[in-house]
Amino acid sequence: MAVFKPENVEDFYVIEEVLGSGHFGQVRKVRDKTTGTFWAGKFLKIRKSACSHLGLERSGVEQEVEILQALKHPNIVNLKDVFESRSEVVLILELVSGGELFDFIAEKENLLESEAIEFITQILEGLKFMHSNNIAHFDLKPENIMLSDKLSPRPNIKLIDFGLAYHFSQGKEYRSTSGTPQYIAPEVINYEPLGTAADMWSIGVITYILLSGLSPFQGDTDEETLKNILALKYEFNYHYFSTTSAMAKDFILKLLVNNPIERMSAEECLRHPWIKPITRKQAVSRNRSSINIRSFKKFNAKRKWKMSYNMVRMCNRFFSLRLHCKGSFKPDPLERKCESDVEDAESNPASLMRRRLSS
Numbered sequence: 001m002a003v004f005k006p007e008n009v010e011d012f013y014v015i016e017e018v019l020g021s022g023h024f025g026q027v028r029k030v031r032d033k034t035t036g037t038f039w040a041g042k043f044l045k046i047r048k049s050a051c052s053h054l055g056l057e058r059s060g061v062e063q064e065v066e067i068l069q070a071l072k073h074p075n076i077v078n079l080k081d082v083f084e085s086r087s088e089v090v091l092i093l094e095l096v097s098g099g100e101l102f103d104f105i106a107e108k109e110n111l112l113e114s115e116a117i118e119f120i121t122q123i124l125e126g127l128k129f130m131h132s133n134n135i136a137h138f139d140l141k142p143e144n145i146m147l148s149d150k151l152s153p154r155p156n157i158k159l160i161d162f163g164l165a166y167h168f169s170q171g172k173e174y175r176s177t178s179g180t181p182q183y184i185a186p187e188v189i190n191y192e193p194l195g196t197a198a199d200m201w202s203i204g205v206i207t208y209i210l211l212s213g214l215s216p217f218q219g220d221t222d223e224e225t226l227k228n229i230l231a232l233k234y235e236f237n238y239h240y241f242s243t244t245s246a247m248a249k250d251f252i253l254k255l256l257v258n259n260p261i262e263r264m265s266a267e268e269c270l271r272h273p274w275i276k277p278i279t280r281k282q283a284v285s286r287n288r289s290s291i292n293i294r295s296f297k298k299f300n301a302k303r304k305w306k307m308s309y310n311m312v313r314m315c316n317r318f319f320s321l322r323l324h325c326k327g328s329f330k331p332d333p334l335e336r337k338c339e340s341d342v343e344d345a346e347s348n349p350a351s352l353m354r355r356r357l358s359s
């Protein structure tokens with residue numbers, strides 16, 4: 001059972017700027033008052049009563065904490081400590097200061113497949129470890145793949161956000177419809193029993209995007225995207241994949257497979273010749289092929305724009321709601337806001353509470 005310290009986090013850490021925010025709280029840079037070391041504090045709002053929709057259930061946070069405690073790996077964000085107050089749980093996490101992998105790549109003028117493979121290998125190493133511990137992430141997407149330090153000559157991947165992760169126990173089925181439409185596997189949409197293979201589907205989607213700058217199943221609406229996934233409607237359009245190696249396409253083809261049992265596992269991916277070439281010809285082909293950087297930059301710019309649009313929309317909904325509830329409202333700069341503040345009043349069905357906005 002995870003131990004949550006009842007002390008006030010602010011007695012031990014100085015709370016600094018916001019690093020990011022999500023459905024149920026904010027992530028802020030925090031400084032250890034004793035050592036001066038910087039960490040990331042993930043502030044999660046906790047539901048105050050069973051009938052309230054506001055915030056997360058404590059059991060959900062316990063699950064995230066227990067999973068993070070079980071996952072000590074160089075490619076997975078490390079959890080140091082947990083504090084709890086009446087309305088909030090604060091996770092003290094390793095500070096991942098290199099930003100998102102996709103933003104780092106989008107700043108480049110060119111990227112060989114062999115360089116992209118170095119990052120994909122690290123993601124797979126993190127996943128192999130996670131899956132061997134019977135844990136699935138269930139929310140793999142560009143926003144959750146970060147770099148520890150982008151100035152290092154070999155930046156280290158860190159997988160973050162274990163809010164939807166699940167620890168499988170033997171003989172117990174698990175189903176969930178949570179996730180982000182563009183990246184979720186068919187079995188998630190169909191509400192079928194899930195396994196670690198659902199993460200491998202997301203790796204197929206992420207690799208496809210990384211190489212081409214196209215999202216394989218993206219429709220005009222989330223509904224259309226989900227339909228495209230179920231119909232396995234995707235192709236390698238020559239216009240976008242002209243610089244892609246045949247091995248890379250084979251890697252994706254073996255991940256975007258409808259039947260989870262037939263999908264490559266993280267371990268199998270690490271043995272695929274695109275990741276680990278056996279012949280000289282295979283090794284050379286990775287250095288002759290490159291990602292479609294122009295198209296990738298466009299994809300990333302659009303993704304960032306949508307993320308800020310969603311954030312502005314969320315803030316507007318928050319403020320108009322507060323105004324509506326209180327007549328006049330003075331914002332408290334110290335209050336930590338999150339999307340669930342809004343979700344409460346709009347009474348979203350519980351099953352959709354953790355469905356992410358499309359990005």
Ligand code: ATP
Nearest residue numbers: 019020021022023024027040093094095096161163
């Ligand atoms: P969501 O609702 O999108 O799943 P969440 O509430 O579960 O979000 P996270 O995804 O864990 O929260 O974090 C939100 C954002 O905060 C991330 O996208 C990232 O930008 C930033 N962040 C999270 N963890 C760290 C960290 N350890 N170091 C630096 N930044 C972080």
